[in-house]
Amino acid sequence: MNKETFERLTVDLGDRSYDILVGENLVANAGKLVQPFLKQKRTFIITDENVAKHHLATLENALSSEGIASKSLTLPYGEQTKSFSQLEKVIDFLLENKIDRKATIIAFGGGVIGDLAGFAAAVVMRGVDFIQIPTTLLSQVDSSVGGKTGINTSRGKNLVGSFHQPRIVLADIGLLQTLPHRELLAGYAEVVKYGLINDPAFFAWLEENGERVINGDLRAQTQAVVTSCKAKADIVALDERESGARGLLNLGHTFGHALEAEAKYNGSLLHGEAISIGMLMAHDISVELGFCASEDAQTVRSHFHKIGLPLETSFVSSNALGGKRLEVSRLMDHMSRDKKVNDGRLTFVMTKGIGQAYLDNAVDMTTVAEFLERAVTK
Numbered sequence: 001m002n003k004e005t006f007e008r009l010t011v012d013l014g015d016r017s018y019d020i021l022v023g024e025n026l027v028a029n030a031g032k033l034v035q036p037f038l039k040q041k042r043t044f045i046i047t048d049e050n051v052a053k054h055h056l057a058t059l060e061n062a063l064s065s066e067g068i069a070s071k072s073l074t075l076p077y078g079e080q081t082k083s084f085s086q087l088e089k090v091i092d093f094l095l096e097n098k099i100d101r102k103a104t105i106i107a108f109g110g111g112v113i114g115d116l117a118g119f120a121a122a123v124v125m126r127g128v129d130f131i132q133i134p135t136t137l138l139s140q141v142d143s144s145v146g147g148k149t150g151i152n153t154s155r156g157k158n159l160v161g162s163f164h165q166p167r168i169v170l171a172d173i174g175l176l177q178t179l180p181h182r183e184l185l186a187g188y189a190e191v192v193k194y195g196l197i198n199d200p201a202f203f204a205w206l207e208e209n210g211e212r213v214i215n216g217d218l219r220a221q222t223q224a225v226v227t228s229c230k231a232k233a234d235i236v237a238l239d240e241r242e243s244g245a246r247g248l249l250n251l252g253h254t255f256g257h258a259l260e261a262e263a264k265y266n267g268s269l270l271h272g273e274a275i276s277i278g279m280l281m282a283h284d285i286s287v288e289l290g291f292c293a294s295e296d297a298q299t300v301r302s303h304f305h306k307i308g309l310p311l312e313t314s315f316v317s318s319n320a321l322g323g324k325r326l327e328v329s330r331l332m333d334h335m336s337r338d339k340k341v342n343d344g345r346l347t348f349v350m351t352k353g354i355g356q357a358y359l360d361n362a363v364d365m366t367t368v369a370e371f372l373e374r375a376v377t378k
Contacts (some may be wrong), residue, residue, distance in 0.1 A: 026172035031066030037167040039102035045072040046117035049107040079265035110136035111143035118149030122164035137187025140171040141228035186272025199353030252279030258334035263320035276309040
């Protein structure tokens with residue numbers, strides 16, 4: 001086995017518990033690492049064009065060296081791949097190759113591939129095992145952990161899906177070295193989210209070390225991923241199905257998902273970019289409603305600016321809408337379809353300051369519309 005160093009975290013879900021391994025050389029050693037979790041030495045790898053170009057051969061060789069058979073399907077890169085048509089393509093590939101209930105699907109890619117392959121694993125043959133090997137910073141710290149799987153529709157993001165937990169997660173920090181800077185930066189938005197939810201000490205660490213994370217420092221990246229994964233694992237263990245505390249992980253997502261829907265998932269607005277803007281909007285509306293000190297919101301905005309994250313909805317207008325201003329009525333419509341709507345009321349993640357996020361289902365939607373009107377004119 002090649003030299004490896006990794007940290008092991010556990011998502012404690014009783015008989016469905018699983019480990020997250022964070023470190024280097026995990027893909028090169030994937031055969032040994034996943035073998036204990038296979039019911040048979042037969043796997044199906046779902047990946048995308050970018051990952052396949054850089055890393056698929058390494059994974060296939062690692063599996064083969066342990067006598068594990070694999071067949072791979074390479075899909076287009078990008079958020080538009082999280083669709084009914086691509087789900088059908090994945091399922092057809094699995095059935096054509098005679099998948100059975102003892103086989104294992106390996107999701108080898110970013111959040112799009114993880115969500116899509118995980119959903120396919122949840123529904124094909126009424127459910128088969130799957131393994132997450134996330135290849136982006138965003139997927140390593142967020143989407144690969146917790147068992148949320150699904151696809152987008154024309155009506156909104158992640159509205160069709162299932163909870164289906166992986167058997168193990170291999171977060172290979174070395175894969176981040178081939179990640180485009182824009183993707184790394186977008187993933188950072190999900191890292192800083194954990195500090196803003198309930199860990200002001202982590203936010204303070206990021207203020208000192210965030211630039212090291214996005215500039216490729218392996219030690220800083222490892223610490224950021226480990227801290228983020230531990231935070232998410234703890235929350236998922238408390239609330240697997242998002243009936244309470246897990247909702248805090250949606251900080252910035254109600255606004256962000258509406259922005260993504262307007263951008264039509266065409267690559268002009270990455271998920272992390274939308275969440276960056278959404279988190280700032282969550283802080284701004286919390287200030288306007290008197291819940292959060294303006295100094296805290298400004299500290300967050302200054303950090304995002306220093307790191308290079310997008311700050312305003314004008315980023316969406318210029319990059320996704322050809323300079324056209326966002327329409328508040330359309331954003332409100334997208335938000336009304338959000339999964340967090342309950343009995344006609346939308347639950348927002350608000351904040352009382354850095355590390356003090358909380359759930360609020362009493363925010364008046366007229367107030368939200370007036371806030372958005374101001375936000376889209378900045």
